[in-house]
Amino acid sequence: MxxxxxxxxxxxxxxxxxxxxxxxxxxxxxxxxxxxxxxxxxxxxxxxxxxxxxxxxxxxxxxxxxxxxxxxxxxxxxxxxxxxxxxxxxxxxxxxxxxxxxxxxxxxxxxxxxxxxxxxxxxxxxxxxxxxxxxxxxxxxxxxxxxxxxxxxxxxxxxxxxxxxxxxxxxxxxxxxDSEHRRAFQRPLAERISLYVLIALLAAIVFHAKGLPLPFLLFPVSLLAAFRLGPRGAAQASIIVACVAIPLTVQGLWTGQVYTGWPQAQQNRLVQMFVGVLFATSLAAGLALAQQERLRRLLLRRERLTRAARGRALAANEAKTEFLATMSHEIRTPLNSVLGFTQLLVGRDDLPADVRRQLGLIDSAGGALLTVVNDILDFSRVEAGQVELLFQPTSAAAVLHDAAGIIRSEAQARGLKLEVEVVDPVGGLHDLDGLRLRQVLLNLLNNAVKFTEAGRIRASLTVEPGDIEDRLRFEIADTGVGIPVERQGKLFQRFSQVDSSASRSHGGPGLGLAISKALVELMGGRIGVDSAPDHGSVFWIELSAPPVDAYDAAEPAPIDDPAAARILLVDDHPMNREVGAALLALVGCRVETADNGQQAVAMAARGGFDIILMDIHMPEMDGLAATRAIRALDGDHGQVPIIAMSADALPQQVERCYAAGMVDHVAKPVQREVLYAKVGRWLARK
Incomplete structure (x- = not known):
């Protein structure tokens, strides 16, 4: 080549x-x-x-x-x-x-x-x-x-x-x-020849001794050549005029047309000046058009590059989403068995103390791994703009006490004192997303416990009343190692650790604070830190929220006694079926199982089930196809609530479940409280 x-x-x-x-x-x-x-x-x-x-x-x-x-x-x-x-x-x-x-x-x-x-x-x-x-x-x-x-x-x-x-x-x-001028303004050969012949004939008529002394007639046709053929057309038109006019001038122009009294040399120079003006005028038009054409081609090229880059970005985003979905599913599936069987064993009364302690360690390690997976998924939702806030009447003080209560046992196990202070002269409810706010506070409290070796942790809330909105300031203060000022800029960046060295004493993916910052900003607030080495840290959140009155959410509460519930559990993995059946049996549910979608459709057609718990990825017929098939059944058999119980936990995966006809979603690894709450909620609606 x-x-x-x-x-x-x-x-x-x-x-x-x-x-x-x-x-x-x-x-x-x-x-x-x-x-x-x-x-x-x-x-x-x-x-x-x-x-x-x-x-x-x-x-x-x-x-x-x-x-x-x-x-x-x-x-x-x-x-x-x-x-x-x-x-x-x-x-x-x-x-x-x-x-x-x-x-x-x-x-x-x-x-x-x-x-x-x-x-x-x-x-x-x-x-x-x-x-x-x-x-x-x-x-x-x-x-x-x-x-x-x-x-x-x-x-x-x-x-x-x-x-x-x-x-x-x-x-x-x-x-x-110039190769660029040669490639641009491509016109048919017949059009080019016609323009050249027209210019030559007109030049001959104008400059012939017996012609018409009207040289300005050449300007329109030269400009036409420039408009149609670009700068090359302007140059060619001027050369044609020169090649016709100068020989005719040498042969006696002006003597028969216009008497000037000039010698031949002066006439020659006059014609050259005319050709120069003609050339400059037509070339200026041609260059302007060529510049416009270059800009047009540049815009088209950049548009193509933009479309290609957008396509690559979308493909990369889809690949990232697919990767996250696959990794989430592959991690959650075995983790479901690990945590499920651990919870079942911890509930037994015949275990020695050391075995119970070791099971607790397994459960803690599994929970930490689940936290990492959830952080990655939460961050992917934040990046994709798929986080939707659910504002409702919420007690900010109750959210803080709830978050502190969850983390208190871990703090006490490390010998730390956890204090909660609330200064709320209003004492009412505010329009907040309590779940997301608790998620952020839990993350800050977890970090405080993780990075504090001794001393205390203080969680405080100060409410300043306003005319329309109240100002809420949360502070999580610890007596830990503190953070140097030059490293504080890394805190709220994704996948970033203040200490990223191989000898760091605390791990984690570095997503918790980035997610917290995104959620706080989504709620219209601010998050920051005040810290110094060896003087601890104070992480703070500032939100503005209007006070509201309480209202009845009309959400059915979980039933206390699900013993009458008959549940079909569909999962291709034997351990998942065993864990799910055992957890439901603990609260008295009658459970039947199926290991693929075809069996589930056949069993649902016989009827008698109050709820169907459906896995997604299964051989022969997947959970989505099985759900659509059940929804197509006649009568009440097709109306039974179907809850997805799957390791597919990304937002778009959950949306596919709802689109197929499912009514709810339980993410693996299954947490007992979540499973019981979901089942109880839908049993209460029957």
């Missing part, structure tokens, strides 16, 4: 070399034989611009070849038109030197040899004009000293022909050779 590209580039360079060499020979022949003024200076001189353009676009080897061709052509033609050898040598040295000086200056101050904006066109003209003046100055000085010619006349004539050639031919050649 690379060899093919290199071969194509070599062929392109050879073609450019041949084209430029032929153009050099033709232009210099025309200029020297037909356009010289009485001073022996050609009034039309594009040769230097052609050589400079070749030096800018050709490689080193072909630059040398083009230079040799230019030198030989220059000397030969100058001698053929009657110049003396020293004069021919002077013209050759000055012209070749001017081209090389333009090449050096443009390379140094202009950069890439291309013209794509009006700024670049103006800069190119600004850079080349001083160079042509210097070369003209040198040529005029030598001719004045050696040949006795008038210095200022030679300087003016030489500078005018050189600067016009550089201002028109050099940017035109660079535009024609």
């Amino acid at each position: 690379q060899a093919n590209v290199a071969h194509q580039e070599q062929r392109r360079q050879d073609g450019l070399l041949l084209l430029l060499a032929v153009s050099l020979a033709a232009s210099q022949t025309f200029s020297d034989f037909l356009t010289r003024d009485p001073q022996g200076i050609a009034t039309l001189w594009p040769s230097n611009a052609l050589l400079a353009a070749g030096l800018l676009v050709l490689d080193r080897r072909r630059q040398v070849a083009l230079t040799l061709v230019a030198v030989l052509i220059h000397l030969a033609i100058d001698l053929l038109v009657g110049d003396s050898p020293d004069r021919a040598a002077l013209y050759t040295v000055v012209d070749i030197g001017e081209a090389f000086l333009v090449w050096a200056v443009v390379r140094r101050f202009f950069g890439a040899p291309r013209v794509r904006t009006m700024r670049q066109l103006a800069l190119l003209t600004t850079l080349t004009a001083p160079v042509t003046f210097v070369s003209s100055l040198a040529c005029a000085a030598v001719l004045a000293l050696v040949h006795g010619q008038v210095f200022l006349t030679v300087l003016a004539d030489r500078f005018l022909c050189s600067v016009l050639g550089m201002a028109i031919v050099l940017p035109a050649v660079l535009v024609l050779l």
Whole structure:
């Protein structure tokens, strides 16, 4: 592939070399034989611009070849038109030197040899004009000293022909050779040929000795070429006009049309100036359109890249969600058996004290692992914006006491004193999400217990009444190790630990405080910390909540005696069926089991069940398909409450359960209190 590209580039360079060499020979022949003024200076001189353009676009080897061709052509033609050898040598040295000086200056101050904006066109003209003046100055000085010619006349004539050639031919050649201009504004061949023929015919009519002296008619068609063909069209239109107008001018323009009294040299320069104005006008329009086209393509490209990036982001998010779902399911499934059987064993009365203690350790370790899994899932919900708050009349003091009561036994086991202080002059209820608030307070209390070796923990609430909303400030203060100021910025970042070294004494995924911060901000509050090393830490939460009156939530309470309940437990895992059946049997439920969805549908069709507990992932027929099949049964058999009991606990997985026709969800590993509450709630609704 690379060899093919290199071969194509070599062929392109050879073609450019041949084209430029032929153009050099033709232009210099025309200029020297037909356009010289009485001073022996050609009034039309594009040769230097052609050589400079070749030096800018050709490689080193072909630059040398083009230079040799230019030198030989220059000397030969100058001698053929009657110049003396020293004069021919002077013209050759000055012209070749001017081209090389333009090449050096443009390379140094202009950069890439291309013209794509009006700024670049103006800069190119600004850079080349001083160079042509210097070369003209040198040529005029030598001719004045050696040949006795008038210095200022030679300087003016030489500078005018050189600067016009550089201002028109050099940017035109660079535009024609620019690959971007060549790719843009692709038009059918018939349209391009029609425009070129129209421009040539109109130029012939305008500049012919017997034509119409209305050169301004060329501006509309040149602008049309620029609009349809871009900068290349503008350059080509100007070159066509020059190739038609200049030969006709040399043959006697103005003498038959408009009498000016000017010599032929002045007429030649006048036509060049006209072509220069035409070129600048049409090229400005073409460059503006090309810039607009580049911006359009850039916007399209960025739009494609944005769509591709969005697709990759969505795919990555789906992959992350799928990974979390898989890992959650694979962790929760064995953990369900570990914690389930541990809870069953702890409930036995015939266990020795040391065995009961060891079972308690297993239960604590399993609970810690479950906390990590839940933290990861909670954080995924927060990131996905899937956390919905449930505001209801809540006692902030009761939430604080509840959270402290849950953590009190662990604090006492570590020899820590846990104090609760409430300053609430109102003493009423506030519109809060009590469950999420308790989750945040539990996380802060857990951290306080974890990082405090000795001393006490103080949990406080201060309520400041307001006109519309009260200000609630919770503080969890400990006498632990404290946190350096420079490390406090890491506290509320995801997957971040204040001490992330291999020797740290406390583990965890580093998500608890990030989740807490997200939940507090979702509730419209703030969370922060005040701490110093060896002086403990104070984590605080500030919320604003309106006071509200209590109301009856109309939620059925769990029944006290579920002994009459007949429950179908569907799960493909034997240990899960054993754990679930045993937990339900402890409260007197009559439990029947099925190990796949097809069995569950067949048993549900026979009827007699009060509740169905349904796993999701099962062979032959999964829980979602089984639920839909049961819902399609006739009569009361299809109306039995179906509760998902699955390790699928992500929000979108739970939503799929509800969409299939399930009424509730119990996440594995199953916690007895949650299971009993769910079952009791739906039994109460029957």
